[in-house]
Amino acid sequence: MAVVELAGVSRQFGEGEGRRLVLDRVDFQAEAGEIVLVLGPSGSGKTTLLTTLAGLTPPSSGQVRLFGRDLGGLHPDELQTLRARNIGFIFQNFLLIESLTGRENAELALRFAGWKAGPAAQRSREVFLSLGIPHLGECRAATMSHGEKQRVAAARAFGPSPGLILADEPTASLEFHQGQEVIRMLHEYIREGGRTAIVTSHDTRLAELADRVLSLQEGRLSPVAP
Ligand SMILES: Nc1ncnc2c1ncn2[C@@H]1O[C@H](COP(=O)(O)OP(=O)(O)OP(=O)(O)O)[C@@H](O)[C@H]1O
Ligand SMILES: [Mg+2]
Known part of the structure; x- marks a missing residue:
C-alpha cells in the first residue's frame, strides 16, 4: 500500500483572468521506506504539492490518500489527528512559535499527536539529544539563526515518530x-525506521539522498532521469 497517493489531483488558485493552475492532474505515489525528491523552480508549486499531500490544501479535483484513507471523506478533527500522528512537516518558513523554546515547540507537536505531558517532555529531550542539538532545545525560537531554526523544525517533525x-x-x-x-x-x-520522505528543493545535492527524483513544472510532475 502506498503511504501517500495523489490521483488526478489538480489545484487552482484564483478565478477568471487571475486563474492559476498550480497542480495539473498530478498522479503520485510514495511507498514505505522511500525518499522522493521534488525539484522545481520558484513558484512551480512545490509548497502547494506538500500542503496538498498533508491535507492542508484541499485539491480542486482529484483524490488524496494518506495511509490508505481518502482525505476528502474525513471530518476535520479526524484529519487533524491523522496528520499530527503520521506526518512530520518541515515547513519552508518553519512555523515555530517564536516565544517558545525549541523543546517547547516540539512538545506542543507531541501533545497534538496525543502524547501526555510527561512522556512528551521526555521524548522531546531525547530527540534534541539524538540529533546532537540539546542546546537548541533550551533556546527561544525568536533568538535562533535560520540554520538553528531549520534543525529545530526537523526535531519537532521527528518527535511523534511519524511515518511520513x-x-x-x-x-x-x-x-x-x-x-x-x-x-x-x-x-x-x-532509514532508521523504514519511513517515507518527500523533500522539495532547488538543491540538486539532495539527489544523493533520494531514491527517486521528480520535477514539477507547469503543474506536471515527471521523473528525472538518474
Ligand atoms: N493560497 C494561495 N492563494 C493564491 N495563490 C497561491 C496560494 N498558494 C500558492 N499560490 C500560487 O501558486 C503558485 C505556486 O506557489 P508555491 O508556493 O506552491 O510554489 P513553490 O514552488 O513552493 O515556490 P518557492 O520555491 O518560491 O517556495 C504561485 O504562483 C503562488 O503565488
Ligand atoms: Mg515553496
Missing part, C-alpha cells in the same frame, strides 16, 4: 555544512 516526513526546501539558504547536517538528520531518521 514532508520537508519543504530543508536546505534552502543554509551554508554548505549546515545543509549537510540537515540532510544527515533526515537521512538517519528515514
